Amino acid sequence: MAKKIETKELNYEKQFFKSILEYSVNHNISLDSVIDVFNQQTTKIIKKKLDQDAEIVYELDKKNKIAKLYNLYVSVVDNDPEIIRDIENNPEIRFYNITLNEAKLYYPEVKVDDIIKAPVSLSWISESKNSNIKLIAKVLFNSIVQGIKLLEKKIIYDKYSCMIGQKIMAEFVSQTDKGNWNVILLDPSGLHNVSAFLPRSLLNGQRDIKRGQKLEVVIESVEEDTKLSQIKVSLDSPLMVEAELKENIPEINEGLITIYKIQRKPGERTKVALKKTNSSNSDFDLHGAIIGINSNRINSIRSKLNNERIDIIEYSDDLITFIKNALSPAKVIDILKKEEKNNDYYVIVLKESITTAIGKKGVNASLASSLTGTHLDIVDTEKADELGLEYDKNALSLLSQFNYSSNKKVNSNNRKERKNNLTSFDFNMDTFDKDVAAFELQEQEDNNKYSDLNFDELFKQHEKELNELEKEQEETISEELAKEEIKKDIKNYKKAKKVIEDFKIDDDLTNFGLDKNIDLSDLNDEEW
Known part of the structure; x- marks a missing residue:
């Protein structure tokens, strides 16, 4: 019988050694940390179920590939036959009591009632006649597994929480x-x-x-x-966009540009609000830094995002300006605060710009709203007039005057090379005035086209047009920058006239290669 128990004890010791090593290797946990878990969990269960004074430790014998268990607080008892008989009938008692004769095998000078460190074995639990005691082994194993899982979670948390x-x-x-x-x-x-x-x-x-x-x-x-x-x-998610921006835009890591906020509709559109820091010069080109030479930076980012549309928005401390920027590429006439609510605003746009302002399935408007932390009620001028909103009529006049309708859009893939260049730049103010008159006539036709539609119908109509428009008007951000420059030049009609009247060819243009063929035919105001 004694031989059988010894064999069982040895099997337990070998199994524990193997388990401790495998946990360490397979879960990338240090050997000492795994042993600590075994110590803590075994002590906890033995204290709760068997001996409240116990403190169990595991010690590895790498030579013999076994793990020995010890209780640091075992009481030495007399070699009384009755005590010995009791221990033999209830082997679990050996976890906390050891006879004097056995104790002397480890400590020759030991005495009765001394507390010593003595070897223990889980086989004593499995050999118990008490069914409740036998269950301790199963509870103990489950507790060890749970302890390892908790340790692994802590290691994962410590490693990856700083990698968000x-x-x-x-x-x-x-x-x-x-x-x-x-x-x-x-x-x-x-x-x-x-x-x-x-x-x-x-x-x-x-x-x-x-x-x-x-x-x-x-x-x-x-x-x-x-x-x-x-x-x-x-x-x-927006974090993917942020990671790509930091990886591709050195000015962000250099502290010249700060990412203020990112809002994203995966697969459709992303709006990135950026701001220049105090470390950048006043003439620092934020958009140029993001886009890069020949759009190489922004195109690199887009390629990793399945060519998703990215709007670069310049942050402004002035909320109205920030909202206008956030609604890009839509052209906004005016923004008026609603009196009844703090963060609600009316956004007034041309009827022809409703599509761009709202965006497909409302994406442009919703992203702009989230980016600015506001609720935006986008209305056209007719609706604004019905509501009695007092908006900027001068801005309306300017936008209407230079609004290019979408049906004049020329697909860039079918673009024909312009024969004229700046060296043969030849037109007069009469021609320019006729062009403006033609634009105004086209605007009137467009207004008549939609005059009988209510807002919901207008939304549906523009939703359909937008699907077609997006297929034809997919363009790089560099083109958008060019449009922004043109937008600045044509905001004031009178200034535009004077620029053209006083226009002279400058040799500097030739030096920079700006006297080449320039084709502006695919510029569309709804993409501004």
Whole structure:
């Protein structure tokens, strides 16, 4: 019988040694940390179920590949036959009592009632005649597993909580019925990968992801303790845009530009509000820094976002200006604060600009609203007049005067080369006035076209037009910058006349290559 118990004890010691090493290697946890968990959890259960004074420790014998268990507080008892008989019938008693004869094997000078460190074995629990005592082993094993899980969660939290907003490569493992993805974050070493969760809400529905595919994701959040995946990642959240901006725009890392806020509708549109810092010069070109030479920077970012449309918005401390900027590319006549609510504003636009201001499925307006922290009620001039809103009529006149209708849009892919250049720049003010008159006539036709539509019908009509418009008018941000410059030149009609009347060819233009063919035919006011 004694031989059988010794064999069982040895098996336990070998199993514990193997378990401790495997936990350490497989979960990337230090050996000492794993041993601490075994010590704490075993002590906790033994104290609760068997001996309230116990303190259990595991010691590894790497040579013999066994893990020995010890109780630091075992009481030495007399070699009384009755006590010995009691221990033999109830082996679990050996966890806290040891006979004098056995104690002398470890400490020759020991006496009765001394407290010593003595070896113990879980086999004593499994050999107990008490069914409740036998259950301690199962409870203990579960407690150790739980302790390891908690330790692993702490390690994951400590490592990844400081990586929120950073990109990391992930492998897509499985997709749930609701469209969420379980992914594995790939450790550069390839040894210690961690599972993560990508919710459907942070994934562009237009993406066609395959099981086993590897893509860069951004760490959104890390929970310290949860029954689900600790790490939530995204493929199409604002944090992905922020990470790409920081990676591609050195001026951000240099402290010349600050990312104020990002709002995103994955797969459709992103608005990025940026502001110049005090470290930048007054003439620092914020838009140029983001776009880069030949649009290389912004195109690099867009390529990693499935060519998603990105609006670069310059932040302003003046809320009205910020709202106007945020509604880009829409042209805004005026913005009026609603009296009844603090953050509600009327946005007045031309009827022809309703489509651009609202955007497909309301995306442009909703993103602008979120970006500025306001609620925007976008109305055309007719509605504004019905409501009795007093808006800037001068701005209305200027916008109406230079509003190019969408049907004059020329597809850039079918653009014909202009034969004339600045060296043969030849037109007079009569021609210019005729052009303006033609624009005004076209505006009147457009107004008549929509005069019988109410707001809802107008929205539906423009929704349909926008789908067609977006297919034809996909353009790079560099083109938008060019339009912004042109917009500044034509805001005041009288100033435009004077510029043309006084126009002279400057040799500096030739030096910078600006006397080449310039085609402005594809500029459309609804894209400004």
